Amino acid sequence: MRVLVAGDRGYIGAVMVPFLRGQGFEVGGLDSGLYEGCDLLGGPEAIGERAPRDLRDVTAAELQGYDAVVCLAALSNDPLGNLDKAATYSVNLDGTLNLARAAKDAGIERFLFASSCSLYGAAGSEAVTEEAELFPVTAYGETKALAEQELSKLADDNFSPTYLRNATAYGASTRLRLDIVVNNLTAIAMTSGQVRLESDGTPWRPLVHIEDISRAFQAVLEAPRETIHDEAFNVGRAEDVVQVRDIAEMVRESVPGSTLSIADGAGPDLRNYKVDFGKLDDTFPELELQWSVRKGVDELYDAYRRHGLTLDDFNSAQFVRLRRIQQLLDAGLVDNRLRRSTDEQFPGPKELGR
Ligand SMILES: NC(=O)c1ccc[n+]([C@@H]2O[C@H](COP(=O)([O-])OP(=O)(O)OC[C@H]3O[C@@H](n4cnc5c(N)ncnc54)[C@H](O)[C@@H]3O)[C@@H](O)[C@H]2O)c1
Secondary structure, three states, X not given: OEEEEEOOOOOOHHHHHHHHHHOOOEEEEEOOOOOOOOOXXXXXXXOOOOOOXXXXXXXXXXXXXXXXXXXXXXXXXXXXXXXXXXXXHHHHHHHHHHHHHXXXXXXXXXXXXXXXXXXXXXXXXXXXXXXXXXXXXXHHHHHHHHXXXXXHHHOEOOEEEEEEEEOEEEOOXXXXXXXXHHHHHHHHHXXXXXXXXXXXXXXXXXXXXXXXXXXXXXXXXXXXXXXXXXXXXXXXXXXXXXXXXXXXXXXXXHOOOOEEEEOOXXXXXXXXXXXXXXXXXXXXXXXXXXXXXXXXXXXXXXXXXXXXXXXXXXXXXXXXXXXXXXXXXXXOOEOOOOOEOOOOOOOOOOOOOO
């Protein structure tokens, strides 16, 4: 099977591409290259020589020959949505739909959309299933909910979109992100000696390792079409729906010499939800998600040590998406919708001074 991974040069893509190749898929990539040079341990392997490409401009002709499209490309977190809501809508909604329409026009039957559990927003205390109403509390969450709705309108006998609502990811990637909770707490613990919580630690978080996300995508790619046609799946493990203070405790135990602290006056934050993963388990009985948060913390600590992560790295554009985007905006390399102003590869974060 030939699969195009859009957003292959990002945090999850850098792990999913070699994973799928290892499982026998032929994989192509498409990415606007926002994070070139934002590398941990040498960065991701290149997939051939190719120019940066924006998913808002892709045409059916470019997609000929693929059997499936995986859409990871996005402005991928809440702070980026706060920076400029219109940019998040442009990439995550208009871009996703353009890619999907091009795929459909090219006769590609499967379209796997990387959605997010954040579309459940402030969902209350019950674990939410795929049937739950959506209450996104951020522009990012809104775009994921709207993209699912619009993709669903494209579903027909020749086109099967599937919505993989990933839990918050963790794990080592050569395109590391430090703005997600497990990666973040492990990095702070290693570089400062403190596991520092900004909230009171009570919020619940569903978590999933990026290799296990890749496994779930593989399962959808290989499933009979009728089981995945226009279906949403929460992606994660029941065992890894944990409270932030539990994550902090695991990090403290794994990072030698670190201590736990809670910021003065910290309260709970808005994003607090539990997720039910029963539909994924029932639909794909063969699918075995293999990582636990504790194992992921150990993996991250080892990768950070090998890289020699320092406090400076932690505050730089290298691993924090928002800072990198700000750097590209300040240098005039992208416009306010994050469209590139040049076809040349972008300078890395250090070359741009931070
Ligand atoms: N990381 C998580 O915790 C998590 C959780 C749930 C869902 N997701 C979803 O999974 C997907 C991948 O997440 P990630 O953490 O790898 O994000 P990331 O920011 O690391 O990677 C996104 C990639 O998309 C590319 N991109 C951005 N705009 C583009 C455009 N206009 N055209 C082409 N490429 C573009 C970027 O250059 C980058 O390489 C996203 O859709 C995200 O919303 C992530």
